[in-house]
Amino acid sequence: MAVGGQFPTDILFDIFSRLPIKSLLRFRRVSPLWCSIIDDPCLAQMHQLRRAEEPKVLLVDLPAHEPDVMLREDGAFLRFAADSKACNILEGCCNGLLCFTKKVRKFQISPLFLFNPARQEVVEVPPPCMEDDRGQCRRKYGLGFDCSTNTYKIVAVFEGFDLCGAQVYTLGGGPWRAINKGPPCGLFGFGKPIYARGGLHWDIVDGDIEGKKIVYFDVHEEEFGFISRPKLSSCDHLVELRGELAIVDLSSNENIEIWVMKVYEEKKKKEWVKEYKIGVKGVHDNAQVRVIGLCEDGEILVKGDFHENYFFYNPKTDNLRYTHVPRLDHRTHVLCHMGTLLSIAMFRAD
Structure with missing residues (x-):
């Protein structure tokens, strides 16, 4: 050409x-x-x-020995090493971007960073601060994408002595804005939120709420709410599968069942559909198993009951094959990651 x-x-x-x-x-x-x-x-x-x-397996090393942000191929995997001086807590991921905070001393406000591993770009985001906070309340972050405006948004949830609430930051359209009505229950202690179908989702157990619930944050409307969940055992977790929200049922020692939330716009209804059944008899202890996500060729990556024990499940052939993850330690996050071409350097403050 x-x-x-x-x-x-x-x-x-x-x-x-x-x-x-x-x-x-x-x-x-x-x-x-x-x-x-x-x-x-x-x-x-x-x-x-x-x-x-195509989604690829991304190994996120935190902290790393390398001095700079970098992405390299490690066999069949991609490996992302972040500057150990800049960040060491993964807060969330969405559409190819990763959100990190730096672990700091008590009563200090953690710096907040966005990374694009594909372009090896990093942008520091000004941290939120509630009035009279003084760094004493806990913060929990989530990264989402507003499809209607094609913008990324970060939600910050606060919990402290007499302080609680939430704020939203639009990448390229700051500053932070307070949300009138915060989350309907406490979100701390329930892991990172899962972004799917325009919302952030937390799977929570609250003594004041009957059973387990899914708390969601609508990224466009900037509102919190609840989503009903299928009646499964307590041994399950949320996962995103190619943009869809799913629940992994680990109650059986012979099978892993994955329920996907289907949205029928014409009927204006949502329902959970059992879409995958993975036979794992004799190869796992369900207390340790995690479904990571969908990878190339539609294979599902499953973490087994040991630290470096990972499997690929092929729904077309119904086969389960072991894969070796190189140089994995307890600080490495394993993600099914589809990169983004978006350059976030334009959002970097001068």
């Missing part, structure tokens, strides 16, 4: 939106025109909608 504008820009946009991110980032060096198109946020949006990228 000749450089110099032989093809109209809209055709280049269409071609680039179908190519892998790794190739596109190399193509940025071809010409200033190609670089400007590849860095255009509109292309990142088209690329995401067309799902031109």
Whole structure:
């Protein structure tokens, strides 16, 4: 293909939106025109909608020995090493971006960072602060995407002595804004939120609420609420599968069942559908098993009952195969990650 504008820009946009991110980032060096198109946020949006990228297994090392943010291939895996001086707590991930905070001393407010591993870019976000907080209340973060405005948002939930509430930050459209009505119950102690279908989701157990509930935060409406869940045992967890919210049922020692929430817009209803049944007789202790997510070729990554014990399940063949994760330690997060072409450098404060 000749450089110099032989093809109209809209055709280049269409071609680039179908190519892998790794190739596109190399193509940025071809010409200033190609670089400007590849860095255009509109292309990142088209690329995401067309799902031109296949999810890959991402190993997130926190902290790392490497001095800089970097992404490298490690066999069949991608490995992301973050600057140990910058961050060491993974708060959440959404559409190719990762959100981190730095562990600090008591009564100090943790710095907040966003990372794009594909582009090896980092942006520091100003931390939220409630009036008269003085760093004494706990903070819990979630990263989500507002499809209607094509913007990323961070929600911060506060819990303290006489303080509670939530604030929202729009990437590129700060400052932090207070939410009139905070979460309907405490969210601390229930892990990181799962982003799916335009919302952040926490699976919680509260003594004041009957049974287990799913608390959600609508990223567009910026409102909290509850979602009903299927009546399963207490041995389960939430996971995102290609944009859908799912619950993993681990009550059986022979099978892992995965229920996916289906949304029927025309009927204006939601219902849980059992979509996967993975036979794991004799290979796991359900107290330790976690379903990580969907990877390339539609395979489901499952963490077994030992630290480095991981399996790929192929729904087409109903086969389960072991995979070795290289140099894994207790500080490594294993994610099914689909990268984003979006450059977050434009949001970096001067």
